[in-house]
Amino acid sequence: MKVKILKSTRNSYWYNNDIGKIFEISYITDDFWFKVKPSGNWIRKSDCVDVKEYREEKLKRILK
Numbered sequence: 249m250k251v252k253i254l255k256s257t258r259n260s261y262w263y264n265n266d267i268g269k270i271f272e273i274s275y276i277t278d279d280f281w282f283k284v285k286p287s288g289n290w291i292r293k294s295d296c297v298d299v300k301e302y303r304e305e306k307l308k309r310i311l312k
Contacts (some may be wrong), residue, residue: 249271251282251296262289270299 261280263269263311274285281290 250299251291252299253255253291253296255295257269257292257295261292263291264279271296276307 250264250270252270253263253266253268258264263271263312270292271284273282275283277283280293282293282296283290
């Protein structure tokens with residue numbers, strides 16, 4: 249699974265300067281976090297979107 253960073257809820261998160269970038273996920277917790285591979289860093293779920301879902305939604309808006 250790949251996710252795209254849409255925002256950073258806190259300025260202190262490691263991905264604060266990576267808005268718009270896509271990362272491969274290696275592990276998903278039940279609560280709030282995705283684990284990025286290979287770095288092992290975590291991304292808050294509310295700060296990103298599944299790339300596949302994002303592309304499908306964008307395509308729907310374009311075709312309207």
